[in-house]
Amino acid sequence: MTVALSSAVDLLRCPVCSESLTAQEQRLLCARGHSFDIAKQGYVALLTGRSTPMVGDTVAMVDARQRFLAAGHYEPIAAALAELVVEYAGTPVRVLDIGAGTGYYLNRVLDAAPDGIGVGLDVSKPAARRLARAHPRAAAVVADAWQGLPVRDGAVSVVLSVFAPRNAAEIARVLAPGAMFVVVTPTARHLGELIEPLEMVRVDEHKERRLDESLAGRFEQIGRRAVEFPMTLRRNEVATLVGMGPSAHHGDPSRRSGLIESLGETSQVTASVLVTRYRAVDQPCLATTSE
Ligand SMILES: C[S@@+](CC[C@H](N)C(=O)[O-])C[C@H]1O[C@@H](n2cnc3c(N)ncnc32)[C@H](O)[C@@H]1O
Ligand SMILES: [Zn+2]
Incomplete structure (x- = not known):
C-alpha cells in the first residue's frame, strides 16, 4: 500500500456500489465487500468490469510523453497550473487529475500545495x-472517465x-461547493x-x-x-512529440x-494552449418523491 493511496482513500468510492472504501494491506475494500487489489507497481484499478472501448x-505513447515532458518543453503550462492552484484552490487542496498520463502536471501542482493530496486517474x-x-x-x-469517476461526491x-477527456456531469458531482x-x-x-510538413491532425478551430x-x-x-511560447526542438524531440500525441494513432508510421x-x-x-477555469453552476434538484 502506498502512502499516497492510504491518504487518498477518503476521496475515493467503490465503482460498483458507490460506497466508501477503506485501505487494507494490498487492497481497497468497500462496505459491501467489493475488493480492488493494489498492483505491485502501486496503482489500483477501480473498474466495474463493464467493457471499456x-x-x-x-506504453510507447506514455514513454514518449515522459521523455518529452521531462525535458521541460511544456514547463510554462505546468507553471500556469501550479500558480492557479496556489491562487484559487483554497485549502486543503484535494486535486483530481483526469487523464493524468504520466502525472507530470499533478506532480507540479502538488509541489506547489504542500498539504495537498492528489488522485491521478x-x-x-x-x-x-x-x-x-x-x-x-x-x-x-485506473478508471474510465466515461464510465463514472470512482470519487466521492464533493x-x-x-x-x-489537461489534453484529456471531460465528463461534465461526473466532474460537477465530485467537486466541493x-x-x-x-x-x-x-x-x-x-x-x-x-x-x-508532418501531415498531423489539425486542432479544430472551433474547439x-x-x-x-x-x-x-x-x-x-x-x-x-x-499560454503560448516557442520551443526549439531537435529532430528526435519532434519524433517524441509526435509519438505521444493523437497523431500517433493516425497515418502510416514509416511515412511519418x-x-x-x-x-x-x-x-x-x-506551443499554444488555453487554460480555462470553470465553476459548477447549481443544478435544479431532480424530484425524488415517492408516493
Ligand atoms: C493526451 S494524454 C494527456 C496526459 C496528461 N494529462 C498530459 O497532458 O501529460 C490523454 C490521457 O487521457 C487518458 N485517457 C483517454 N481516455 C480516457 C478515459 N476514458 N478515462 C480516463 N483516461 C483516459 C489517456 O490514457 C492519456 O493518458
Ligand atoms: Zn462496493
Missing part, C-alpha cells in the same frame, strides 16, 4: 504505472483535465509549424466554442488564460518517420 495511451495501465511514481502525495487510479477542490475545474486545451496554433458548449448548463467559465527525417536539424515550434 477506450484503452488509453500505449487514467484508463491506461502504462500511464498508471508512471502515475504511481509521480509524487509521494499522488494516488494512481470530495475534491480542484479537477484538472465553489471548487474549480481547470481545463487545458490546444488552440489552432498549437504545434502549427509541424502540421503540414474553444465546443469546449464551452460541452460544459454549458453545468459549468460557468470564471477565467481563461492563453520519413517526413521527420526531412525536417531541419532543429525546428521552431509554437
Whole structure:
C-alpha cells in the first residue's frame, strides 16, 4: 500500500456500489465487500468490469510523453497550473487529475500545495504505472472517465483535465461547493509549424466554442488564460512529440518517420494552449418523491 493511496482513500468510492472504501494491506475494500487489489507497481484499478472501448495511451505513447515532458518543453503550462492552484484552490487542496498520463502536471501542482493530496486517474495501465511514481502525495487510479469517476461526491477542490477527456456531469458531482475545474486545451496554433510538413491532425478551430458548449448548463467559465511560447526542438524531440500525441494513432508510421527525417536539424515550434477555469453552476434538484 502506498502512502499516497492510504491518504487518498477518503476521496475515493467503490465503482460498483458507490460506497466508501477503506485501505487494507494490498487492497481497497468497500462496505459491501467489493475488493480492488493494489498492483505491485502501486496503482489500483477501480473498474466495474463493464467493457471499456477506450484503452488509453500505449506504453510507447506514455514513454514518449515522459521523455518529452521531462525535458521541460511544456514547463510554462505546468507553471500556469501550479500558480492557479496556489491562487484559487483554497485549502486543503484535494486535486483530481483526469487523464493524468504520466502525472507530470499533478506532480507540479502538488509541489506547489504542500498539504495537498492528489488522485491521478487514467484508463491506461502504462500511464498508471508512471502515475504511481509521480509524487509521494499522488494516488494512481485506473478508471474510465466515461464510465463514472470512482470519487466521492464533493470530495475534491480542484479537477484538472489537461489534453484529456471531460465528463461534465461526473466532474460537477465530485467537486466541493465553489471548487474549480481547470481545463487545458490546444488552440489552432498549437504545434502549427509541424502540421503540414508532418501531415498531423489539425486542432479544430472551433474547439474553444465546443469546449464551452460541452460544459454549458453545468459549468460557468470564471477565467481563461492563453499560454503560448516557442520551443526549439531537435529532430528526435519532434519524433517524441509526435509519438505521444493523437497523431500517433493516425497515418502510416514509416511515412511519418520519413517526413521527420526531412525536417531541419532543429525546428521552431509554437506551443499554444488555453487554460480555462470553470465553476459548477447549481443544478435544479431532480424530484425524488415517492408516493
Ligand atoms: C493526451 S494524454 C494527456 C496526459 C496528461 N494529462 C498530459 O497532458 O501529460 C490523454 C490521457 O487521457 C487518458 N485517457 C483517454 N481516455 C480516457 C478515459 N476514458 N478515462 C480516463 N483516461 C483516459 C489517456 O490514457 C492519456 O493518458
Ligand atoms: Zn462496493
